Amino acid sequence: MSDAPGGQPTAAPPTEGPDGGAAGRSARELEFRDPEKARALAEALERVVGEVDRDRVSVMHVCGSHEQSIAKYGIRTILPQGLDVIMGPGCPVCVTDMPEVDEAVALARQGVRVATYGDMLHVPGTVQSLADAQADGARVDVVYSASQAVELARDTDDEVVFFASGFETTAVATAAVVLAEPPDNFSVLSAHKYIPPVMEIVAEMPHTRVEGYLAAGHAATITGSALFERFVDRHGIPVVVAGFEPLDVLAGLVQLVELVRDDDPRVVNMYPRCVTEQGNRNAQEQLWKVFRPTGGKWRGIAHVPNGNLRLRDEYAGVDARRRFDIDVGSLRRGSPTPLTQACICGDIMAGRSSPHDCSLFGEECTPENPVGACMVSSEGTCKIWHQYGGHPDL
Numbered sequence: 001m002s003d004a005p006g007g008q009p010t011a012a013p014p015t016e017g018p019d020g021g022a023a024g025r026s027a028r029e030l031e032f033r034d035p036e037k038a039r040a041l042a043e044a045l046e047r048v049v050g051e052v053d054r055d056r057v058s059v060m061h062v063c064g065s066h067e068q069s070i071a072k073y074g075i076r077t078i079l080p081q082g083l084d085v086i087m088g089p090g091c092p093v094c095v096t097d098m099p100e101v102d103e104a105v106a107l108a109r110q111g112v113r114v115a116t117y118g119d120m121l122h123v124p125g126t127v128q129s130l131a132d133a134q135a136d137g138a139r140v141d142v143v144y145s146a147s148q149a150v151e152l153a154r155d156t157d158d159e160v161v162f163f164a165s166g167f168e169t170t171a172v173a174t175a176a177v178v179l180a181e182p183p184d185n186f187s188v189l190s191a192h193k194y195i196p197p198v199m200e201i202v203a204e205m206p207h208t209r210v211e212g213y214l215a216a217g218h219a220a221t222i223t224g225s226a227l228f229e230r231f232v233d234r235h236g237i238p239v240v241v242a243g244f245e246p247l248d249v250l251a252g253l254v255q256l257v258e259l260v261r262d263d264d265p266r267v268v269n270m271y272p273r274c275v276t277e278q279g280n281r282n283a284q285e286q287l288w289k290v291f292r293p294t295g296g297k298w299r300g301i302a303h304v305p306n307g308n309l310r311l312r313d314e315y316a317g318v319d320a321r322r323r324f325d326i327d328v329g330s331l332r333r334g335s336p337t338p339l340t341q342a343c344i345c346g347d348i349m350a351g352r353s354s355p356h357d358c359s360l361f362g363e364e365c366t367p368e369n370p371v372g373a374c375m376v377s378s379e380g381t382c383k384i385w386h387q388y389g390g391h392p393d394l
């Protein structure tokens with residue numbers, strides 16, 4: 001494990017100073033978007049990809065924020081021809097499985113007030129989304145944080161269920177409100193997911209093309225970069241932790257391809273201004289005090305052992321699954337629409353296809369009228385490509 005890049009790229013991203021405030025922050029953001037440095041990194045990437053002893057190199061990032069940055073700043077247009085940067089299962093909304101959405105919809109239809117993040121509103125369940133249930137009269141509230149859902153519960157006598165989604169970074173916030181003695185009418189329906197196990201699944205998929213992973217900097221602020229060492233030992237695939245500004249992404253890719261070129265599988269932290277080797281131990285303690293990892297299906301991908309986070313027995317009192325008799329049977333008697341069945345989100349998130357391979361992309365399926373979960377979330381590949389006109393590179 002190394003906190004510094006092994007083979008330094010030609011131009012590393014600038015380091016962040018301790019200054020705060022809006023002006024300082026904006027200056028820092030611009031530093032990480034410096035066109036000259038971006039050009040130097042793009043040249044370094046071209047050179048390093050050319051030094052790999054085969055025609056193509058394929059790497060995967062597992063974070064919607066990375067895809068946002070790649071699309072928003074046009075990074076794909078400067079990637080070398082021989083480099084495929086595949087977006088993996090890095091959108092938590094997209095991988096929330098239909099039965100999990102069904103549970104939230106069923107609760108809402110049973111008269112429970114459901115609070116959830118805005119992106120979750122339009123994610124299709126088996127036959128309905130929460131937005132559909134809301135249109136039918138169910139009470140569904142959009143919240144921006146777990147603590148806002150708690151506030152909602154404090155302001156009413158109604159039962160409020162927080163339909164909680166997101167990876168470990170967001171799960172920490174849910175754990176914090178569970179530990180902070182929420183009101184008796186508050187409970188959690190957890191659809192939280194844990195990223196490291198799905199990296200194992202994708203790495204073990206037959207005919208996988210993934211030769212290296214770009215890991216998400218924000219999740220690693222919690223887990224620490226050392227978490228990926230076991231994965232590297234098991235699969236012999238390098239992992240580079242990267243931030244989200246354009247220079248972060250480019251420098252991360254240069255480092256990753258260097259490791260692939262040198263057949264040097266190890267973990268490199270390219271986001272040391274935020275990520276440490278061991279992460280935030282306090283947050284980890286809270287996370288694992290409240291949640292236990294368990295196996296579960298990720299939408300369109302596979303059953304992921306230890307990929308779902310569920311509340312531990314000690315917190316059964318705030319676990320909506322134990323508190324309510326959730327009648328999902330009535331919903332599942334309906335049938336998914338043929339359009340939903342044609343969605344290939346799972347193949348896209350596993351790196352086997354791109355949004356342009358879907359016949360519904362931009363036609364029947366748009367952000368205004370999403371057919372699949374990948375078109376709903378701002379972290380979903382289809383929505384990002386639709387928004388920024390992403391180019392296929394698969």
Ligand code: SF4
Pocket residue numbers: 342343344345348355358359360361362365366370371372373374375376382
């Ligand atoms: Fe699914 Fe829509 Fe993406 Fe097609 S374009 S894969 S239907 S989300």
